[in-house]
Amino acid sequence: MCRVCQKRPEIPEERHGRCEACARAGRIAYRFRLASARGGPGLAVRAGEMSPRALRQKLREQLAAWNQPPGTRRQLGLHEVELVVARDRLETVRGAPDLAGRPDEVMEALRTAAERTEAAW
Numbered sequence: 001m002c003r004v005c006q007k008r009p010e011i012p013e014e015r016h017g018r019c020e021a022c023a024r025a026g027r028i029a030y031r032f033r034l035a036s037a038r039g040g041p042g043l044a045v046r047a048g049e050m051s052p053r054a055l056r057q058k059l060r061e062q063l064a065a066w067n068q069p070p071g072t073r074r075q076l077g078l079h080e081v082e083l084v085v086a087r088d089r090l091e092t093v094r095g096a097p098d099l100a101g102r103p104d105e106v107m108e109a110l111r112t113a114a115e116r117t118e119a120a121w
């Protein structure tokens, strides 16, 4: 199943696991894994399919301006968050069901991660 829309079958061997419609639209779903923040309450990004530096370059301002709570996606694993980007425009923020009650902490974790400048998590 397409990783982005979960509606249509993915193209075999497609780099981002997408269906034809999502590939044509330039839509990509990047996954991130959150964990409890070190030495305090809240959450922090621990791993992701986009480097901290790329996240900063591409999505820092868009995450800062994002004003909706993250959606919930059943298919995501524990503490996973997904950012759907269509040709560099942030379209969707969605998280695993276990994060559904923590919308502010999820957004804070993503925004904090987008301040980082490292090449790797």
Ligand SMILES: [Zn+2]
Pocket (backbone or CB within 6 Å): 002, 003, 004, 005, 006, 007, 008, 018, 019, 020, 021, 022, 023
């Ligand atoms: Zn799709």
